[in-house]
Amino acid sequence: xxxxxxxxxxxxxxxxxIELLSRGQGEAKILAGGQSLIPMLKLxxxxxxxxxxINNLPGLSHLTVDPDGSLxxxxxxxxxxxxxxxxxxGPFPTIAAxxxxxxxxxxxxxxxxxxxxxxxxxxxxxxAVAIALGASVVAQGPSGRRRIPVADFVSGPFQNVLAYDxxxxxVVFPAAAGxxxxxxxxxxxxxxxxxxxxxxxxxxxxxxxxTRAGMALTGVGGATxxxxxxxxxxxxxELTADRIARAADGAAAAAKPRGDHxxxxxxxxxxxxxxxxxxxxxxxxxxxxxx
Amino acid sequence: xxxxxEEVPRAEDDxxxxxxxxxxxxxxxxxxxxxxxxxxxxxxxxxxxLTGTHTGCDTSNCxxxxxxxxxxxxxxxxxxAVQADGHEVTTVEGLAGQSELHPVQEGxxxxxxxxxxxxxxxxxxxxxxxLDENPxxxxxxxxxxxxxxxxxxxxxxxIVKSVLWAAKKQRAAAGxxxxxx
Numbered sequence: 001x002x003x004x005x006x007x008x009x010x011x012x013x014x015x016x017x018i019e020l021l022s023r024g025q026g027e028a029k030i031l032a033g034g035q036s037l038i039p040m041l042k043l044x045x046x047x048x049x050x051x052x053x054i055n056n057l058p059g060l061s062h063l064t065v066d067p068d069g070s071l072x073x074x075x076x077x078x079x080x081x082x083x084x085x086x087x088x089x090g091p092f093p094t095i096a097a098x099x100x101x102x103x104x105x106x107x108x109x110x111x112x113x114x115x116x117x118x119x120x121x122x123x124x125x126x127x128a129v130a131i132a133l134g135a136s137v138v139a140q141g142p143s144g145r146r147r148i149p150v151a152d153f154v155s156g157p158f159q160n161v162l163a164y165d166x167x168x169x170x171v172v173f174p175a176a177a178g179x180x181x182x183x184x185x186x187x188x189x190x191x192x193x194x195x196x197x198x199x200x201x202x203x204x205x206x207x208x209x210x211t212r213a214g215m216a217l218t219g220v221g222g223a224t225x226x227x228x229x230x231x232x233x234x235x236x237x238e239l240t241a242d243r244i245a246r247a248a249d250g251a252a253a254a255a256k257p258r259g260d261h262x263x264x265x266x267x268x269x270x271x272x273x274x275x276x277x278x279x280x281x282x283x284x285x286x287x288x289x290x291x
Numbered sequence: 292x293x294x295x296x297e298e299v300p301r302a303e304d305d306x307x308x309x310x311x312x313x314x315x316x317x318x319x320x321x322x323x324x325x326x327x328x329x330x331x332x333x334x335x336x337x338x339x340x341l342t343g344t345h346t347g348c349d350t351s352n353c354x355x356x357x358x359x360x361x362x363x364x365x366x367x368x369x370x371x372a373v374q375a376d377g378h379e380v381t382t383v384e385g386l387a388g389q390s391e392l393h394p395v396q397e398g399x400x401x402x403x404x405x406x407x408x409x410x411x412x413x414x415x416x417x418x419x420x421x422l423d424e425n426p427x428x429x430x431x432x433x434x435x436x437x438x439x440x441x442x443x444x445x446x447x448x449x450i451v452k453s454v455l456w457a458a459k460k461q462r463a464a465a466g467x468x469x470x471x472x
Contacts, residue, residue, distance in 0.1 A: 001349050007308055008327030008373055031371075038369045039351050041328075051327065055374060080363075104439030106354055106417065109363045110370070191438040192352060 003041035010053040014060075017167055018142055020052045026164040028052050032075055035103065035111035036119045060169060065091070069175025075115070075168060079108035091180050092173060094202045098129045098184035104192035114168050120154045120223070123194040127154050127224040129184055131216035132200040135173045141166035157222050178206040181286070183279040186218060187271050189262065195219035196262040199251065199275035201231070201283075208238045208287050215247070215276070220268050221256040230254050239284035248276040312376035316341070317385030325372045332356045334372035335382060343383035343412050347441075354440035357413035358382050364417045364439075383412035386419065394457040394464070395419050404453030406444035413440050418454045426462055430455065 011017045021028050029048035031037055032055065040046040054060065054075060062074040063081050071092055073082070082088065083099040102108055102116070102125050116126040117137065129135075130150035137153045139146055142165055150171070155161050162168060186198035198218030204211045213231035216224055230250025234243050257268035313322045316339060323338055335344045335358065344367060347355030351369040358367045359381035386393040395415045398404065405411045414437060421428060421436040428436070433454045434447070442450060 002330075002333075003328045005308070005326070005328055008310065008371075010373070010376075031374075034371070034374070035351065035369055038330075038371070042330075042349070042368075053371075053374060104354070105436055106357055106364045106366050106439035107351065107369075109360075110365050 001042040003038075004044055004047040006041075006048055007050040008053065009050065010056050012056055012058070014057055014140065014167065014169070017052050017054055017057060018140065018165055020050070021167070022142055022165040024048075024050050024052070024164065028164070030054055030118075030167060032115040033078065033111035034115075035107045036115070036121065054167065062170070066175075071095070071173040071175075073113050073171045073173070075112060075170060077113060079103070079111050079113065079116075080105075082113060083108060091176065092133070093180055094129050094133055094182040094184050094200055095173065097182075098125050098186075098200065101125060101184065101186045101188075101198075107192065114171050117150060117153070117171060118160055118162065118168050120156070120158050120160050122157050122221060122223050123219040124224070125184070125186065125195070125198060125200075125218055128198060128200040128216035128218040129202075130171060130173070131224060131226050132182065132202040132214040132228070133173050134202070134214055135171050137168050138170045138172060139163075139166040140169050145169075147172070151226050151228075154224055176204040176212075178204045178211055181205055181283045183282060185275040185279060187275075194262075197255075197257070197268045197271040197275070199272055199279060201276065201279045203234065203283060205287070208291065210234045210237065210239060213247075215251060217251065217255055217272055219257075220272060225254055225256065227251045227254040234280070239280055239287065244277055244280040244284070247280060248273045251276045310373050310376075312373055314372075314375045314377075315379040317381060323372075327371060327373050329372045330368055331358070331370040331372045331375055331380075332367035334375075335367060335380070338372075341382050341384050345409055345412055347409065352441070353410070353413075354417070355410050355413045357416050357440060359416050359420055362420060362423065364413075364420050381416065381419075383415060386415060393419065394460045395422065395454065397460065398453035398455075398457035399450075402449050402453040402456050404445070404450045410440060410442045414442065414450055418457065421454070422458055422461060426458060426465070428454075428458060 028050035031051045031053040060074040060076040063077045064072045079102045089096040113126045116124045135150050136147045181203040182201040184200045187196040195218045200216045202214040213234040215227040215231035233246035252269045252273040255272045257265045259265045332346050335341050345355040347353040356367045357364045395418045433451050
């Protein structure tokens with residue numbers, strides 16, 4: 001399968017990339033890891049006039065923890081980099097849990113977290129993780145930089161709020177106040193298949209008391225579902241069986257799955273409930289063991 | 292007009308965009324002209340005639356077209372040839388030395404790691420990259436590393452055995468020469 005014809009530029013500076021996107025007037029598309037875009041070009045679901053390949057831009061491969069503890073993931077940081085970063089497990093357990101579950105090992109060598117969030121596939125893992133952790137996209141355009149919370153960035157299936165002349169240069173995950181906890185679970189029929197359902201939970205706790213809770217769902221709606229409202233049942237107390245059950249019920253109610261060859265809507269809702277319970281029970285066990 | 296028929300020359304804006312790229316393929320620098328939409332898999336197979344790289348699904352699912360880009364496995368059907376400019380590509384043809392097979396190839400032969408052989412080039416390249424990074428993988432680590440390469444014949448048992456065989460062979464060879472100390 002061949003994509004339809006397109007122009008191709010591989011700029012060496014960010015300003016140049018933005019200039020090319022401006023000139024493209026919305027007909028130019030950014031190519032980063034390409035693991036979603038290239039299949040879409042081949043199937044001719046996408047046929048941009050111009051590809052602006054950002055793989056040769058300097059300074060975008062970073063995976064950096066700032067002095068304040070926040071994590072910055074550059075537009076060219078591959079999934080495999082996140083998977084190998086053992087130091088993330090403590091401060092960012094949700095990211096550490098999700099990284100090995102993204103696509104398959106070969107795709108992880110090439111695909112990027114920032115690209116996955118921009119692609120805004122309702123089945124994408126990273127948007128759920130980013131929403132659960134309250135992360136923001138940093139976008140750069142001709143008139144400078146702006147920060148957009150990922151919850152506002154994803155505007156629908158395969159849609160984001162970037163202007164055509166903006167580049168998402170990095171995603172910033174804020175540092176947890178207190179101790180970070182959480183996890184990511186995904187059901188897939190085989191490695192690399194789209195998610196049947198996935199759940200991301202990001203918690204902050206002070207001792208055994210939960211001080212912040214975020215939650216988002218993968219693959220059970222027309223877009224990534226922000227289920228943080230359901231997670232509020234956890235805030236202000238310990239992770240008791242009752243609070244866990246309320247959060248799981250809330251998440252299952254927030255899911256808007258459609259039945260398909262991966263399972264019925266009821267089944268997917270059940271998976272969401274089970275995954276929320278599993279993630280939170282594991283955190284509760286860890287807290288108990290640490291006490 | 293001198294005849295009843297004359298073809299109008301192609302307009303300038305219809306011209307095919309062409310890029311010149313230099314790629315080191317199996318240690319040899321190759322400079323080629325390609326249209327940007329040409330996939331790396333097609334450049335390797337049709338352009339460079341290295342047909343050991345197989346295209347299976349052509350939809351980024353099966354891993355048969357896996358090649359090493361700067362030592363790391365990538366799906367060559369999901370990358371543009373122009374993107375390989377300035378990089379090193381290793382295909383299955385680059386695995387063996389002048390006279391001897393790569394230990395991974397020997398392993399697949401010895402442990403019967405293939406039946407139809409279609410997935411084998413991709414399997415072997417992913418296995419090579421794994422062993423370069425982790426010379427002593429557990430069975431679980433081998434299965435994890437190969438989880439993006441699909442095989443429809445073997446049930447994977449002998450593929451995993453082949454990779455473990457190659458790991459052992461490589462470690463033994465490294466021990467003999469004193470390398471890795």
